[in-house]
Amino acid sequence: MSASDEILRFRKSERQLHWAIAIPFMASYATAVILVVVYNPNPARPLRDLVSWAHRISGICLIVLPLWTIVRHRPDLRVYLHNIRHAWTWTWDDVRWLFLMGPSVVNKKIALPDQGKFNAAEKINFMVLVSTYPAYIVTGVLIWLPGVAYLSWLLHFSMAVAATPLMLGHIFMATVNPDTRVGLSGMISGFVDRQWAKHHYRRWYEEHFERPVEVVPVIAVRSDTQPRSAAVAHVVAAPRDTQPRPAAVAHVVAAPRDTQPPRPVLAPDRQPVADAG
Numbered sequence: 001m002s003a004s005d006e007i008l009r010f011r012k013s014e015r016q017l018h019w020a021i022a023i024p025f026m027a028s029y030a031t032a033v034i035l036v037v038v039y040n041p042n043p044a045r046p047l048r049d050l051v052s053w054a055h056r057i058s059g060i061c062l063i064v065l066p067l068w069t070i071v072r073h074r075p076d077l078r079v080y081l082h083n084i085r086h087a088w089t090w091t092w093d094d095v096r097w098l099f100l101m102g103p104s105v106v107n108k109k110i111a112l113p114d115q116g117k118f119n120a121a122e123k124i125n126f127m128v129l130v131s132t133y134p135a136y137i138v139t140g141v142l143i144w145l146p147g148v149a150y151l152s153w154l155l156h157f158s159m160a161v162a163a164t165p166l167m168l169g170h171i172f173m174a175t176v177n178p179d180t181r182v183g184l185s186g187m188i189s190g191f192v193d194r195q196w197a198k199h200h201y202r203r204w205y206e207e208h209f210e211r212p213v214e215v216v217p218v219i220a221v222r223s224d225t226q227p228r229s230a231a232v233a234h235v236v237a238a239p240r241d242t243q244p245r246p247a248a249v250a251h252v253v254a255a256p257r258d259t260q261p262p263r264p265v266l267a268p269d270r271q272p273v274a275d276a277g
Contacts, residue, residue: 005193005194006192006193007192008190008191009186009191010190011079012190014076014079014083016069017080021133026167027061028062031054032157032160035048035051036157038051059140062136062137063137083126084126087118087123087126088123090123093114093115094113094120095120096113097113097115097120098120114202115200115202124166125166139155140156143156174187183196183197183200
């Protein structure tokens with residue numbers, strides 16, 4: 001795959017924040033499963049304290065690492081806010097995508113609605129994370145305190161159980177499913193295959209890489225000393241995803257006062273886009 005076949009999907013700040021949350025969360029989840037399955041039936045088994053402290057340290061990292069990442073990349077705060085806002089903004093296409101996702105796996109003729117930067121399933125995962133993240137932190141701290149430890153643990157444990165299918169589904173789609181695991185490179189290098197992105201996130205792709213042609217006014221100032229109105233030509237801006245090309249700009253020749261305005265001389269192989277005034 002050549003460089004021109006790849007496009008940037010996630011910035012460095014987005015990737016670092018993702019892993020600053022994902023790695024300690026998965027460590028917390030794994031150690032919690034060990035504590036519940038292995039040590040709850042028999043707390044006297046060896047190394048329980050080691051696993052317990054590993055769970056606590058991963059919980060602390062789940063607080064510190066995301067905050068440190070956000071502070072480090074504070075100029076990109078608007079990117080984080082945009083992602084959150086996008087995840088909480090739903091359209092009818094998102095609802096249709098959820099209902100058609102399962103049937104489309106069985107029947108390839110079923111076309112899923114176009115999606116933005118995140119599809120509907122990713123939006124749900126994002127929404128649950130944003131909603132439960134503060135509760136994980138608060139209940140995790142309260143578990144250490146006497147008197148409220150059991151109720152805090154119960155809520156903490158319930159949220160982890162509710163998050164299990166979302167987390168496992170996210171990992172499956174990112175690492176196992178051949179149709180979607182291509183996108184994992186977006187969270188590693190930041191770049192993904194252009195055609196894959198266009199197929200799975202068409203609205204996002206068209207917004208950033210197939211923007212509509214814009215007409216940009218260019219002012220050509222006359223060189224004579226008499227005050228004259230500026231001659232305006234229009235050029236067509238190239239799409240953002242193409243290689244830079246020199247724009248065809250109309251060259252305006254100053255005419256004597258007693259003659260007719262000259263016709264513009266255009267670059268070769270381009271149709272005139274405006275007459276010089």
